[in-house]
Amino acid sequence: MTEVVDMEYAISEAVDDGQSLYLGGFTHLIPFAAGHEIIRQGYEDLDLARATPDLVYDQMIAAGCASTVTFSWAGNPGVGSLRGFRRAVEDGVPNEIAIEEYSHFGLVSRLAAGAQDLPFLPLRTFIGSDYPDHTDSIRILENPYDDGPDEIPVVPPLNPDVAIVRAQRADEEGNAQVWGIVGEIVEAAFAADTVVLSVEEIVDKRVIRSDPNRTLVPGTAVDYVVEEPYGSHPSYAQGYYDRDNEAYLEWDRRSETHESTTEWLDEWVYGVHDRAEYLEKLTTERFLDLQPQTSYATPIDMGDY
Amino acid sequence: MTEYTDTELMISRASQELQDGDTTLVGVGIPNLACNLAKRTHAPDLEMIYESGTIDSNPSKLPLSIGDPVLATGARSIVPMIQGFGYYLQSGRIDVGFLGGAQIDRYGNINSTVIGDYDDPTVRLPGSGGACEIASNTDRTIIITPHSRRRFPDEVDFVTSPGYVGGRTNRERLGLRGGPEAVITDKAVMRFDDGGEMYVESLHPGVTRDTVQQATGWELQFSSELVETNPPTEREIDLIRNDLDPDGVYTD
Numbered sequence: 001m002t003e004v005v006d007m008e009y010a011i012s013e014a015v016d017d018g019q020s021l022y023l024g025g026f027t028h029l030i031p032f033a034a035g036h037e038i039i040r041q042g043y044e045d046l047d048l049a050r051a052t053p054d055l056v057y058d059q060m061i062a063a064g065c066a067s068t069v070t071f072s073w074a075g076n077p078g079v080g081s082l083r084g085f086r087r088a089v090e091d092g093v094p095n096e097i098a099i100e101e102y103s104h105f106g107l108v109s110r111l112a113a114g115a116q117d118l119p120f121l122p123l124r125t126f127i128g129s130d131y132p133d134h135t136d137s138i139r140i141l142e143n144p145y146d147d148g149p150d151e152i153p154v155v156p157p158l159n160p161d162v163a164i165v166r167a168q169r170a171d172e173e174g175n176a177q178v179w180g181i182v183g184e185i186v187e188a189a190f191a192a193d194t195v196v197l198s199v200e201e202i203v204d205k206r207v208i209r210s211d212p213n214r215t216l217v218p219g220t221a222v223d224y225v226v227e228e229p230y231g232s233h234p235s236y237a238q239g240y241y242d243r244d245n246e247a248y249l250e251w252d253r254r255s256e257t258h259e260s261t262t263e264w265l266d267e268w269v270y271g272v273h274d275r276a277e278y279l280e281k282l283t284t285e286r287f288l289d290l291q292p293q294t295s296y297a298t299p300i301d302m303g304d305y
Numbered sequence: 306m307t308e309y310t311d312t313e314l315m316i317s318r319a320s321q322e323l324q325d326g327d328t329t330l331v332g333v334g335i336p337n338l339a340c341n342l343a344k345r346t347h348a349p350d351l352e353m354i355y356e357s358g359t360i361d362s363n364p365s366k367l368p369l370s371i372g373d374p375v376l377a378t379g380a381r382s383i384v385p386m387i388q389g390f391g392y393y394l395q396s397g398r399i400d401v402g403f404l405g406g407a408q409i410d411r412y413g414n415i416n417s418t419v420i421g422d423y424d425d426p427t428v429r430l431p432g433s434g435g436a437c438e439i440a441s442n443t444d445r446t447i448i449i450t451p452h453s454r455r456r457f458p459d460e461v462d463f464v465t466s467p468g469y470v471g472g473r474t475n476r477e478r479l480g481l482r483g484g485p486e487a488v489i490t491d492k493a494v495m496r497f498d499d500g501g502e503m504y505v506e507s508l509h510p511g512v513t514r515d516t517v518q519q520a521t522g523w524e525l526q527f528s529s530e531l532v533e534t535n536p537p538t539e540r541e542i543d544l545i546r547n548d549l550d551p552d553g554v555y556t557d
Contacts, residue, residue, distance in 0.1 A: 026357055026386060027372020051386075052434075073434030077370035078333055081431075089429045101418070103433040104356060105390035112387050124395050125438040127479045128414075128467030134423050149480025180377040181357045182385045238374050245369055295378055 010224040019161040026183025033231035058084035114157035114191030163192030171205035174222030180238025311491035317537035336403035358389035402443035413468025413485030416461040440466035445486035452490035469501030
């Protein structure tokens with residue numbers, strides 16, 4: 001049964017110390033509001049999985065939430081390094097973290113295996129690379145058939161305890177519609193035991209039912225729905241707001257040392273009660289600059305039969 | 306003749322590697338500028354695909370990351386990552402991939418994972434992203450990187466993305482498709498011989514053999530028909546500066 005709740009409640013109900021989490025959204029619809037709430041509630045010893053840890057995991061790592069990071073590309077997209085992640089890996093600050101590393105397709109294949117309850121999925125990646133020597137779960141099988149390569153790498157399922165995904169809109173049952181870059185949102189939601197869905201807006205179920213092809217995450221897979229406008233800032237929501245590149249550049253500066261990173265967290269995460277307060281602090285001016293012009297899709301006729 | 310920068314020369318050379326009708330997997334920065342330049346000049350039907358799953362993107366402004374909203378609006382199609390990597394890339398439907406990296410060896414094997422020991426790295430780099438599957442599954446890869454001894458060591462610390470592995474026959478034996486086609490640096494354009502080893506095809510204007518050899522960690526081979534790299538044309542320079550990167554994000 002899906003519940004419509006606020007972020008504070010959703011995180012306190014869904015997340016526990018020591019769990020594995022997957023915050024979905026590839027550059028688009030990143031669950032920043034949820035990440036900040038996890039930091040505020042002080043969770044520790046989390047196994048954080050995400051293709052691109054991005055700023056959200058950098059912040060969670062710096063806040064001491066992580067014991068393991070499973071990833072495929074750890075950088076500040078278009079800017080440079082993830083300094084929090086690097087400090088943890090290179091110097092053990094604020095704590096040592098273990099890493100488990102894949103390529104994008106390797107990690108997304110793990111989620112797809114998890115979503116389908118398969119013991120593994122094969123892929124034509126990793127042969128000739130050094131990944132199989134360093135990531136124990138990447139195994140090489142002999143191809144049981146005559147056609148194709150003799151050896152085929154496989155990856156095991158990833159079934160996070162909790163997936164947190166976002167969408168532009170959903171109804172109260174958690175039937176979520178996403179447009180723009182979909183990334184690995186669907187696989188993450190189907191692979192996880194518990195799903196928190198955060199949306200820009202909750203809409204009437206007739207809106208959802210009018211366009212079923214756009215519903216990518218069904219309410220049957222969702223446990224908690226949170227309406228959280230601008231919940232992806234400083235990443236973006238297609239059609240709602242753009243990526244706030246200034247914030248990505250600012251993070252690069254503010255995360256220079258562990259002390260300066262902690263100051264940032266004090267100001268922007270611990271220093272605000274929730275996302276609404278965070279938005280007030282950002283000022284309206286900032287959001288006006290991120291507003292795209294409209295570009296409507298042509299409506300389709302599903303036909304009334 | 307207009308003065309041009311190293312970056313503008315690299316964009317121009319990378320763009321010349323693309324043929325009309327090619328499907329390319331594009332990264333941000335120089336690859337994106339090279340593809341857009343090719344589309345506006347000799348390859349109007351070039352198809353640009355991004356790792357984020359946007360198919361035939363035509364960005365109206367310079368994307369800052371491979372997942373910008375400008376890549377989604379007006380695309381031919383947008384697919385989940387599992388399909389982009391599976392149905393488009395792994396199936397062999399993509400002609401060209403662009404790769405960069407912190408280290409490249411003579412066989413075009415690339416490291417973008419760690420400098421030093423994997424378990425105790427001197428520098429932790431971002432990792433593969435889609436690079437490992439791009440290097441394994443496209444028909445040809447174009448490698449773009451600054452040229453220095455640090456970046457061209459005798460042996461890479463970690464193979465993130467396989468090139469010709471230990472030679473061309475090795476790559477084929479492993480069941481990998483295609484392979485590195487060209488390496489474009491700020492000093493030269495290099496290709497790969499029948500054995501899969503890198504050689505210098507052309508030196509950029511003002512660059513000597515010695516300069517390139519000094520910046521390479523192994524004894525580099527030079528083509529017996531070594532030529533000077535063609536500089537970017539006036540039209541290319543004008544397009545890059547006034548149309549593709551007017552704010553000089555990548556080209557200043």
